[in-house]
Amino acid sequence: MSARLSGTLNCVRRSTAVRSTSSTTALRSNSQTWRRWQSISQRPGSDRVHFPGAVNSRFTTSLNFQGTSADSAMPTYRILDQDGIVVDRNRAPLDVTDDQALRWYKDMLTVSIMDNIMFEAQRQGRLSFYMVSAGEEGIAVGSAAALLPDDVIFAQYRETGVFQTRGFTLDDFMSQLFANKHDSGRARNMPVHYGSRKLNIHTISSPLATQIPQAAGAAYALKMQDAGNPDRPLDKRRVVACYFGEGAASEGDFHGALNIAATRSCPVIFICRNNGYAISTSTLEQYRGDGIASRGIGYGIDTIRVDGNDIFAVREATARAREMALRDGGKPVLIEAMSYRVSHHSTSDDSYAYRAKVEVEDWKRRDNPITRLRKWMENKGVWDEAKEQEARSRIRKEVLGAFAKAEKEKRPPLRAMFEDVYAEMTEEAEGQVQQLKDVLKRYPNEYDLGDYDGGLDGLEKKPR
């Protein structure tokens, strides 16, 4: 490209930069673009390409298509081995207190016990649907343990441990699962689609990957709000954490999200749970590259792959990612946490229709985030079989207590069917409420309103 031509392009860029906006952030990144554009003028005799789309690529005379190979796969970071022993004896001491480890262990155990109970409850027809996290409790609890309460979270659905770790109570879980009037989602969503403003976790949405670009946007919002805010010194600045499965990462939304997060320097941690399956589709059919991690590199995003069965590794990687995400004005980081989906996809799925039972049994025997941490605690002498039994039976009792209470509760008032579509109910919808009320009144034997708070009266407008 000739100097004259690039000069023209520069002019075009500069004039857009001047016109575009007065926001300082925007100006800064426009001036970065400006510098990059200036650097593309090719010096005579240079050994590098200065194309605007690849500003520092070496010339080569060997005709060589780069590919991937199995030996070039990105390594997987771990701290503990399967027996709960620290692998690198020379590493700095773990910054984990016994209390912390015990708390994370109980969080994982709670998720696991609740999962077993609710799976069985679904089989009895007490709820329509459930999804367990078996094998992935460590990813959720470990990453959440590294986040701050003010950080904002977008989840997929297999991150019950994130909710548990941040303080979602058993009553909160059960109210959502039984769609009762205490469910903050107002009994509108399928089971396990939790959400909490208090805990800064956006309500889970079934359509896959939609949360990923939203997380980038939310991170940009936090960055704009926190920059220069005296209440948010550097150590109080917020990040967004966004969870998704390796299957969801095939959606266009994933790719758009990583690219926009990188170009807008958004402080967001993308946490991919790679559990080997998307329903029946194994990763062999899902992608051909080196997992999801390799894609981060492609988008210019700092990336790490971690052992999802090692809660310490997940937690440490997330803590580091959090620091990186806030450094230098912010940037996205991608974590690919490897695990195995031990359970069926959901209660609607029978995974033995597409994978052998022995495959699952092998995995279960080989490794698991809960037993790994348990072994570490036992090695340290802070846990034993008696404590295990006591913890299990106490958690079971607590879960069953919340279960029994939530199952009896009424559903929200019927009016909740129409509310929250718009901030204010439209005149059209108000008319429909009246139409429905009219039908329910004239055909009382045809409807059972006893389950709904206030019965027929629940259609009336009430101050909320």
Add this chain to the structure above:
Amino acid sequence: MTARCSRSLQCLSIFARSTKSKVAPHRTYSSAAPANARLNLPVDFSSTPILHQSSKSILANPELPESVRKNSKTTRTNLFQAVNSALRHALSTDDRVLLFGEDVAFGGVFRCSMNLSTDFGSERVFNTPLCEQAIVGFAIGCAAEGMKPVAEIQFADYVYPAFDQLVNEAAKMRYRAGGTGMDCGGMVVRMPTGSVGHGALYHSQSPESLFTHIPGLRVIIPRSPSQAKGLLLAAIASPDPVIFMEPKVLYRAAVEQVPNDPYTLPLDKADILKTGQDITVISYGTPLYHCSNAIEAAEKDFGVSCELIDLRTIYPWDRKTVLESVSKTGRAIVVHESMVNAGVGAEVAATIQEGAFLRLEAPVQRVCGWSTHMGMAYEKFNIPDVVRIYDSIRKVAHY
């Protein structure tokens, strides 16, 4: 678990430990019909006139080719099996037919593609990555170069990432290409649709009207196994791209006699399921069963006679059959699950108003989903039930 202690802690802990699930008198997620209900009863699929309960009845269908009516054996088949049988026939008679989508290889989450990958090979029946825009774009490309792709979207609720491919590409390809003669006919995009009672926001949507707004796409919704088989084979044979929406609550519930031999059904004809003199009820898919029950009760109670029409092809649609019927009856009700606002009912009602105004004895009624989302705990109050259809018949009868 016994009735005595169903809610107690001890009993709950028993169920969690037990391997066998016992039925307990707790609130189930799908509540039974109220004790004294007369109208809002569950559809009895073993007696509904919407389904062909006997071989004789299905083979009397004049739309079937004569050879089928004369010679075909029939089998009791549910809707997913009927779809499977149509796909099997298409794959075995035309090498150009391909079948793909998320989790299709092991049979699909609704079992529609069971055994097809094994029998026809993974080159022709395969899993795709989890990406609807890629699935539909890929299908368009296959069709544009002479194949007959049948793409599956796992739920109609998840078709939106592919909206651009459908609306801007599939629908417009022939028009855009003009004299080049290039198009993507032969492409069929199948998707399970409609309410199941507990699917909530993202497993119970009926997005057909988003596609009926788009000239260039054919939108089809079958009501039964025998209809699904014939309409799906016609869709695969069609020179136009087709969106084929399968009411998922009917996959297992709707069982009827279906001819074993292949056959197609017309893509330009509504189906008059029951003739009548006073009121025309127009619907498609699952609500037809509720319409049928409502009509039965209303005819007894009000002494009216109702005609029931299944649109089946929602767009382009058979305006003539509907206008002729309403010209005869003078009263019309349109019933569908999806939201009333800008729904299919609006198009049908406006067409009736334009084409049969002087014959109308009452305003055209729409009995549809309300203008809200499908909140889980409220589904049965949201979609049209027998009572609302019955009440609408009462209203127009006495207008």
